[in-house]
Amino acid sequence: MIPELHLLPPALSWIVHPAAAFALIHWAGILYSRRGRVPGDVLWAAGIIVVIGVLGAAWVAHPAAGMLLGFFGQRAFRRWSGHVPALLAGLVAAAAFMALGATWLMFPLTVMAVIWATTAGLTGRQVDLDERLPQPAALPEHAGGLPVIGTENREAVPVTSTSTVTAATRTAVPDAFTALHLDERLPGDIRAQLAALDLRTAEALTHLRALGQEGSEGAYVARTIRDEYAPASVRAYLNLPRTRADVTPIEDGKTGRDLLREQLDLLLNAVQDILDATLHAGGQELLTHQRFLREKFGKKARELDV
Incomplete structure (x- = not known):
């Protein structure tokens, strides 16, 4: 850790x-x-932060x-290939x-790196390729409507076409929890x-x-954490005044952001406990099967050796 250098006179x-x-x-x-x-601008602004922190x-x-x-x-999750120098400058600042x-900062950066490697690292190139392909002319059906037809052909339009377009549109909308960690109002570490x-x-x-065990207590708790507990914590944070949520202490010197981070850590630990219990249950099943195989075939193997 870089030590603070109190170079200024106490009065200043x-x-x-x-x-x-x-x-x-x-x-x-x-x-x-x-x-x-521009990587130079990023490094310059980060250098000012570092100098003030040291002072x-x-x-x-x-x-x-x-x-x-x-x-x-x-920058990293949308056409990242054009931002590599700036992203490297950001890593130096980090x-x-x-x-x-x-x-x-190490934990959220690691999580973001994993997500990037499995999603944006591939889709970023795909977006670039898509942009080079010729795009079809804009037609009414691209906006979710019906094709333009003459009056004489109106009876040929399938009745189910509107419902099909609506269903396809609904599937493209992310679920409520996914929308949470894409919400740009939340700080990066919370997301x-x-x-x-x-x-x-x-x-x-x-x-x-x-x-x-899809109907077990562990599955119920995992679904409830994802669908109820975590969204409720985030909504309570977002209801705080934006200019004060991250700077004004609410309890024991902790801001709204600090409290939300603690609550999400508790939920992460609870899900980890569920995973540990699942591992233990799977391990017991594996050990039981091993004992069964040993009793069934171990003796026969020794007799064949004789």
Whole structure:
């Protein structure tokens, strides 16, 4: 961790805190604008954050790291091939912020890297290919309507065409939980926690289904965590005033963002307990089968050796 260097006289030491606020505004302006594509600008703005943190406002690394997660989500999951230099500059900034004390950044960055490797790493290239293909002319049916036909052919239009288009449109809409960790109002680290929770609950439900325990208490708890508990926590956070949710303490010095992070950690641990119990149950079944095979074939194998 980089130590703070209190180089300013005590009478002027307070100035680093308002300077940190202006540095964060500048940092956000770089990340979420066209200048976020320029690695030099990203590194320059990150350097200002680091200098101010070293001078005595080390807290500035935490909100800057949260903004950086949003930057990665914006640049890495959509045509990422054109943003590689800026993303590398962002990784350098992430290392600097972790050195200032924002070590929690490692977990959401790891989760985002896994998600990127399994989704955006492939779909980013596919988007580029799609853009080179000739696009059909805009027709009414592309907007979900019916084809344009003459009056004499009106009876030839299938009655089910409208319902078919509507059903296809519904399937393209993400479910409520997926929409949560895509909500840009949430900080990047919170969205990363929600993505991890999504992956773990899906894994737990898949294993329980394979064991024939889809109706078990563990499956019920996993579904409830995903469909009720986590969304309720996020909605309560989003109901807080946006300008105060991440800076004003609510209880024991913890902000709304801190409390939401703790609640999501509790839910992640609960799903992990379900996975551990599933592993234990599967292991017991495997051991039982091993004993059965040993009793059935172990003696015969020895007789054949004789």
